Amino acid sequence: MVSQGMVSLTKSLCTMTPRVRLKNPKMMQNTKIGSCHVRFKNFRVLCTTKLSQWEPSPFVPASAEEASGIVLEKAANVFESIVSEAAEEEKEDSQQQRANSQIQVFKWPIWLLGPSVLLTSGMAPTLWLPLSSVFLSSNVVSLLSLIGLDCIFNLGATLFLLMADSCARPKDPSQSCNSQPPFSYKFWNIFALVTGFLVPTLLLFGSQTGLLASLQPELPFISSAVLLFPYFILLAVQTLTEILTWHWQSPVWLVTPVVYEAYRVLQLMRGIKLSAEVNAPVWVVHMLRGLVSWWVLILGMQLMRVAWFAGFASRTTNQEPESVASKER
Structure with a gap:
């Protein structure tokens, strides 16, 4: 019962589209509803839609572990570049x-x-x-x-x-x-x-x-x-x-x-x-x-x-x- 309820909930979320009044009805042909992927193991719902060329792309925040890894990697690269420049100057x-x-x-x-x-x-x-x-x-x-x-x-x-x-x-x-x-x-x-x-x-x-x-x-x-x-x-x-x-x-x-x-x-x-x-x-x-x-x-x-x-x-x-x-x- 729980699984059937979640499936119906995701279908309803994926099929929902905002109501926008457009002057040209043909512009509605450019918008397409994408697919929905449901992960029951982690109870996460991921909806991917292909937006039109007038709508901005959605912002997907990275996880804390990925962000910390990127920051550490950049800091290590900057530190290595500073150390290498100092070593080159001392050598010169x-x-x-x-x-x-x-x-x-x-x-x-x-x-x-x-x-x-x-x-x-x-x-x-x-x-x-x-x-x-x-x-x-x-x-x-x-x-x-x-x-x-x-x-x-x-x-x-x-x-x-x-x-x-x-x-x-x-x-x-x-x-x-x-x-x-x-x-x-x-x-x-x-x-x-x-x-x-x-x-x-x-x-x-x-x-x-x-x-x-x-x-x-x-x-x-x-x-x-x-x-x-x-x-x-x-x-x-x-x-x-x-x-x-x-x-x-x-x-x-x-x-x-x-x-x-x-x-x-x-x-x-x-x-x-x-x-x-x-x-x-x-x-x-x-x-x-x-x-x-x-x-x-x-x-x-x-x-x-x-x-x-x-x-x-x-x-x-x-x-x-x-x-x-x-x-x-």
């Missing part, structure tokens, strides 16, 4: 630290190799090489020999600056290094170079043309070329190197003038020794001594700028932690 950091340490180990010999190259290419030939083996007389051969001696220094100075640039770069290659000198520094460097070029040029031009009567007797062209032409070439090389370091924003812009100006002092001292060999007049010797004094003064100013820049860098590094602490407060 360790690899980057190893690469940086290897690069730093490769940079250690440069600290000794760079100054050694500068010493052997520039200072050693000028200080220990006898001038009698280079300078024979005031002719073209002696001029080319002196220019070649200075070219050796220029090559050594270029290698030294490249090594210093590699040491000054940050350990992490991904970090950018933009070191730009201030405008006042550029202006005074250009002013010193132009002054060092114009003063001897005007004096030589005045002696050759007779505009300055005190600059007599005049110095022959080949003798003046032996004394001052290597000096002018070094000025041009220094100007080009400084412009390139400014353009590339290299950290060696502060050291470049010190390297060339130190050698220029030795170069002019060599010119004073050679002035006796070419029978240079007294005013030429005084001009060379004035140039030596000028470049020693400029070299001292450059060294003071190095000290100022070191103090400025220390002040900025001390101000950064204070600003960070004030922001945290």
Whole structure:
């Protein structure tokens, strides 16, 4: 009796349809009554109907066990993804630290190799090489020999600056290094170079043309070329190197003038020794001594700028932690 009652109840539920008044009676043809499934074991009634395209699909809630399983599965997947991402980041950091340490180990010999190259290419030939083996007389051969001696220094100075640039770069290659000198520094460097070029040029031009009567007797062209032409070439090389370091924003812009100006002092001292060999007049010797004094003064100013820049860098590094602490407060 119970089973017959349940069957009749389910049939009545499945055959019940809502009464909807439609303007178009043909739309009733699209609605179809589905089948009913009765489970007597669990006393559950499941009615499935095929709804029309205008009716929303019924919402069938999942059981608590299925919902908890889905949530746990999603949480486990999220946790596994977070752990894998953290492991990958730690692996990348360790690899980057190893690469940086290897690069730093490769940079250690440069600290000794760079100054050694500068010493052997520039200072050693000028200080220990006898001038009698280079300078024979005031002719073209002696001029080319002196220019070649200075070219050796220029090559050594270029290698030294490249090594210093590699040491000054940050350990992490991904970090950018933009070191730009201030405008006042550029202006005074250009002013010193132009002054060092114009003063001897005007004096030589005045002696050759007779505009300055005190600059007599005049110095022959080949003798003046032996004394001052290597000096002018070094000025041009220094100007080009400084412009390139400014353009590339290299950290060696502060050291470049010190390297060339130190050698220029030795170069002019060599010119004073050679002035006796070419029978240079007294005013030429005084001009060379004035140039030596000028470049020693400029070299001292450059060294003071190095000290100022070191103090400025220390002040900025001390101000950064204070600003960070004030922001945290």
